[in-house]
Amino acid sequence: MTRGAAPPRSRADTPAWLVQPQAPLRPGSRVGRRRASFLERTLGDGAEVFRRAMYAEIDGSRGALQRLDPRAKLVALVALLVAVALVHSPLTLVVGYAAIVAVAWAGGVPMRSFVRRVWLVVPAFTAVAVAPATLSVVTPGQIVVPLWTWHGAPQGLTRQGLLAAALIVLRVACSVSLVLLVTLTTPWNRLLGALGALGVPRIFVTIIAMAYRYLFVLLGNITDLLMARKARTVRPPDHGAGDRRFVGAAVGTLLGKSHHLAEEVHQAMVARGYAGRHYALERSRFVAADVLVVLAALAAAVVILGVDRVLR
Amino acid sequence: MHIPDGYLSPQTCAAAYVLAVPTLAIASRRVSRGVTTRQVPLLAMFAAVSFLVMMFNIPIPDGTTAHAVGAVMIAIALGPWAAVIAVSVALLFQALLFGDGGVLAYGANVLNMAIVMPFVGIAAYRVLAGRSALRSTRRVVAAGVAGFLGINAAALAAAVEFGIQPALFHTADGMPLYAPYSFAQTIPAMALAHLVVAGPVEGILTGAVFAYLAKANPEALRGTHGDLVTSPDAGASRPARVGWSTPAKVAVGFVAALVVLSPLGLLAPGGAFGEDAPADLDLGALGLQAIPAGMARYTGFWRHTVLADYGAGGAHATLGYWLSALVGIAVIGAAVYAMGRLVGVFRGRRATPASAVQD
Numbered sequence: 001m002t003r004g005a006a007p008p009r010s011r012a013d014t015p016a017w018l019v020q021p022q023a024p025l026r027p028g029s030r031v032g033r034r035r036a037s038f039l040e041r042t043l044g045d046g047a048e049v050f051r052r053a054m055y056a057e058i059d060g061s062r063g064a065l066q067r068l069d070p071r072a073k074l075v076a077l078v079a080l081l082v083a084v085a086l087v088h089s090p091l092t093l094v095v096g097y098a099a100i101v102a103v104a105w106a107g108g109v110p111m112r113s114f115v116r117r118v119w120l121v122v123p124a125f126t127a128v129a130v131a132p133a134t135l136s137v138v139t140p141g142q143i144v145v146p147l148w149t150w151h152g153a154p155q156g157l158t159r160q161g162l163l164a165a166a167l168i169v170l171r172v173a174c175s176v177s178l179v180l181l182v183t184l185t186t187p188w189n190r191l192l193g194a195l196g197a198l199g200v201p202r203i204f205v206t207i208i209a210m211a212y213r214y215l216f217v218l219l220g221n222i223t224d225l226l227m228a229r230k231a232r233t234v235r236p237p238d239h240g241a242g243d244r245r246f247v248g249a250a251v252g253t254l255l256g257k258s259h260h261l262a263e264e265v266h267q268a269m270v271a272r273g274y275a276g277r278h279y280a281l282e283r284s285r286f287v288a289a290d291v292l293v294v295l296a297a298l299a300a301a302v303v304i305l306g307v308d309r310v311l312r
Numbered sequence: 313m314h315i316p317d318g319y320l321s322p323q324t325c326a327a328a329y330v331l332a333v334p335t336l337a338i339a340s341r342r343v344s345r346g347v348t349t350r351q352v353p354l355l356a357m358f359a360a361v362s363f364l365v366m367m368f369n370i371p372i373p374d375g376t377t378a379h380a381v382g383a384v385m386i387a388i389a390l391g392p393w394a395a396v397i398a399v400s401v402a403l404l405f406q407a408l409l410f411g412d413g414g415v416l417a418y419g420a421n422v423l424n425m426a427i428v429m430p431f432v433g434i435a436a437y438r439v440l441a442g443r444s445a446l447r448s449t450r451r452v453v454a455a456g457v458a459g460f461l462g463i464n465a466a467a468l469a470a471a472v473e474f475g476i477q478p479a480l481f482h483t484a485d486g487m488p489l490y491a492p493y494s495f496a497q498t499i500p501a502m503a504l505a506h507l508v509v510a511g512p513v514e515g516i517l518t519g520a521v522f523a524y525l526a527k528a529n530p531e532a533l534r535g536t537h538g539d540l541v542t543s544p545d546a547g548a549s550r551p552a553r554v555g556w557s558t559p560a561k562v563a564v565g566f567v568a569a570l571v572v573l574s575p576l577g578l579l580a581p582g583g584a585f586g587e588d589a590p591a592d593l594d595l596g597a598l599g600l601q602a603i604p605a606g607m608a609r610y611t612g613f614w615r616h617t618v619l620a621d622y623g624a625g626g627a628h629a630t631l632g633y634w635l636s637a638l639v640g641i642a643v644i645g646a647a648v649y650a651m652g653r654l655v656g657v658f659r660g661r662r663a664t665p666a667s668a669v670q671d
């Protein structure tokens with residue numbers, strides 16, 4: 001469409017809004033200085049959910065870590081998380097993080113995203129949140145960097161505060177990395193099977209599995225709702241009461257649709273012989289390597305705590 | 313509010329699991345009672361909805377956005393036990409799939425957002441909505457306020473979990489091992505964020521979704537509002553005041569709220585500003601030579617109190633303190649009761665001519 005090239009001959013008949021140049025109707029497009037509305041951002045988030053999920057699904061087939069039994073990985077994960085949570089010295093965690101990265105590298109995990117997903121999030125949330133705790137106002141102790149005085153007493157960054165902040169930031173980084181190491185190398189359905197095998201009640205596993213599947217259906221529904229609204233919108237939307245009312249209606253519609261869908265899905269399940277039991281397609285076998293991994297994780301946990309006892 | 317791993321000590325996480333796991337077991341039993349298999353897809357759908365609701369960022373006036381949890385909304389539509397399961401599953405997704413919220417801290421997150429929040433919310437909703445009609449404004453407002461209260465209760469629970477960390481877990485030289493902030497810091501910080509930002513968002517969302525469902529799809533509310541859905545006009549034709557808010561109930565509720573909130577006073581450090589007796593003033597620090605004349609003259613103006621200094625003057629100081637606390641509670645309760653009666657009398661006077669005309 002060549003906007004503005006040919007002057008409309010019947011301008012008098014044409015509604016004013018049709019003559020005005022308009023932003024292209026594309027989700028997530030940011031035209032000029034107009035800020036992307038929260039609806040567009042929600043759409044963007046939805047696309048991100050899709051992307052990451054697809055990514056996780058694809059990545060489950062190759063590498064040594066990927067072939068391990070998910071049950072072994074979950075047990076190892078919990079053991080290592082507890083060990084990391086009990087560490088008292090930041091130095092131990094630095095060594096621990098290096099070891100996690102080394103394992104990820106050896107296991108064929110894409111390194112860039114593995115490191116980036118941790119270090120983009122941890123400084124933004126954890127580091128900012130614990131920064132004030134380095135001050136003597138919050139964490140009293142031995143002052144390393146004096147900044148000001150209060151009634152004659154020097155105030156500033158304390159040794160205790162800095163160490164505590166480092167400890168928390170590193171511990172969060174290690175914990176997130178460990179969880180990522182498992183989720184990036186395990187397809188979602190196998191992870192769920194492992195949860196069931198480890199004693200999570202069957203009804204939960206079934207609900208989780210179905211919720212995951214219908215997440216995408218419902219996300220598609222939301223995308224359609226937003227797109228339909230965008231297609232009907234002829235002037236820049238007001239970022240206020242109208243939007244809020246729309247969100248209310250959209251979530252309400254979503255609830256109604258999911259209610260309806262659940263009813264139909266249930267009938268379909270019963271028609272196919274569902275009687276409360278959910279079967280996994282593949283049955284994984286515990287082999288020697290898996291036992292070895294669990295033992296190695298337990299040994300690593302003991303080593304971490306032993307090293308920490310020396311360093312603290 | 314999704315607590316990541318590393319902020320809470322393993323002991324705290326274990327305690328949270330001890331509370332969360334049996335609640336989840338009760339919830340799955342309560343929900344799957346009766347109809348056996350139908351609830352499975354329904355709960356799965358609502359878990360997905362809850363996850364998506366947490367993705368819906370809502371614009372707030374200062375230009376930023378905040379997201380809601382949706383636990384209260386699901387509790388109103390499906391009942392609190394269904395909300396427990398739906399939000400727990402959504403939280404599990406977030407912990408495992410997106411690293412939002414920790415694995416060890418999952419129990420604590422479930423406790424805050426999937427247990428405390430829907431139950432506080434549904435209790436508030438039931439009290440506030442009373443027996444009003446399904447499509448009445450009061451019910452929408454009740455849903456909104458319930459969402460607001462629910463998320464703030466969850467935030468308070470999180471603040472308490474953070475706040476106990478530095479006191480319980482620190483090294484010998486005072487280095488905190490987990491979350492470094494004490495109650496006096498976590499509670500105001502969480503309260504500010506949730507009273508001002510996340511609370512209104514949750515409230516608006518809950519109210520808006522409820523208004524939409526009541527108007528456009530009352531069938532979705534049948535499970536929890538059965539009698540109201542079958543006869544939508546029945547509520548309207550009923551007398552508007554069925555008497556849930558009798559003066560006695562309001563008085564008891566008020567006193568109960570005070571009793572629950574009063575431990576907050578323990579968090580305030582030091583004495584109460586401006587409440588010292590003149591003799592206790594540190595005149596030197598204030599740059600004064602003597603107690604100001606007016607203060608000295610009027611300080612003893614009223615000496616006829618029954619329980620001076622909260623009964624601390626007598627031989628049994630603790631007993632006196634407790635006695636004065638009980639007397640105080642009773643007096644405040646009686647005062648609220650009297651006000652309620654007074655309001656009732658005036659309302660009755662105003663309402664009588666109208667009803668007389670109708671009759």
